[in-house]
């Protein structure tokens with residue numbers, strides 16, 4: 580791998596990616612792929628582990644296996660034909676030397692390949708290989724970059740250490756649903772970014788800063804009554820009481836009403852989102868609302884920490900909700916994609932009055 584360093588970075592990365600995936604991908608080798616193998620500098624064609632390199636053969640156009648095979652019948656060219664081919668370019672080379680080199684090549688070709696090469700007619704063979712990716716057998720032309728990319732991600736990605744943190748509080752947490760909810764495409768980017776930081780437990784709460792030795796007092800600046808950790812910041816702080824009951828009221832009395840499990844853990848909802856997939860509920864909207872509530876709490880906390888000012892979180896929340904829904908409505912109507920607006924914000928949503936020309940958000 581150290582030799583790779585002379586290559587441009589993009590090739591280094593491609594080759595490294597290939598090495599990471601290699602054990603998961605298997606080519607179904609057909610005779611044509613044997614034919615197209617290079618004879619020289621090929622680790623598969625080697626004598627005692629050493630690949631071959633005869634520049635005179637290369638100068639004579641003998642570079643791939645197919646160059647030493649007959650075109651329409653199975654089998655290898657005779658020693659004399661090879662001598663003739665090489666001597667055309669290198670008349671000074673003795674026939675004996677060429678014949679010996681050719682014998683070495685034939686000796687170095689893997690036995691299984693030789694068996695196929697001596698038996699199968701090269702003309703009528705399908706050139707397209709099948710690939711086994713993971714456990715699936717796929718036709719080569721149908722193997723998209725996405726498949727390789729997913730495979731690579733599985734190979735190189737590690738679970739965030741935050742999973743341990745969340746499992747301690749929520750032992751039955753489904754992280755797959757969590758990551759889907761965090762990154763939902765209709766969410767405003769600033770919400771996705773904050774959601775990501777919350778689920779990966781990378782918010783610098785005052786408690787965390789104290790543990791890191793970057794701050795000497797972990798007491799919450801809003802209530803000055805308890806240390807500010809993740810749970811305090813989002814839900815336990817007494818300064819959040821009114822906002823919390825406002826959001827709980829919307830969630831439990833309006834959005835999640837009539838569901839099988841109407842009473843959900845507010846703390847989990849505000850921190851991580853609504854992770855169930857319930858048909859009667861517009862889960863997109865619920866998670867949008869929770870994301871905006873989350874960012875409203877966080878913004879008010881930032882203003883408290885950096886400017887020592889108190890703001891009305893509920894007002895900020897309502898303003899932000901309306902701003903984002905208006906933005907989405909304008910975007911989808913301009914692009915003739917109202918069905919998507921309906922999917923994310925209108926369907927099964929008692930908080931929305933909507934007639935395809937305008938909307939009213941009842942919060």
Ligand SMILES: [Zn+2]
Pocket residue numbers: 799800801802803804805811815816817818
């Ligand atoms: Zn507090």
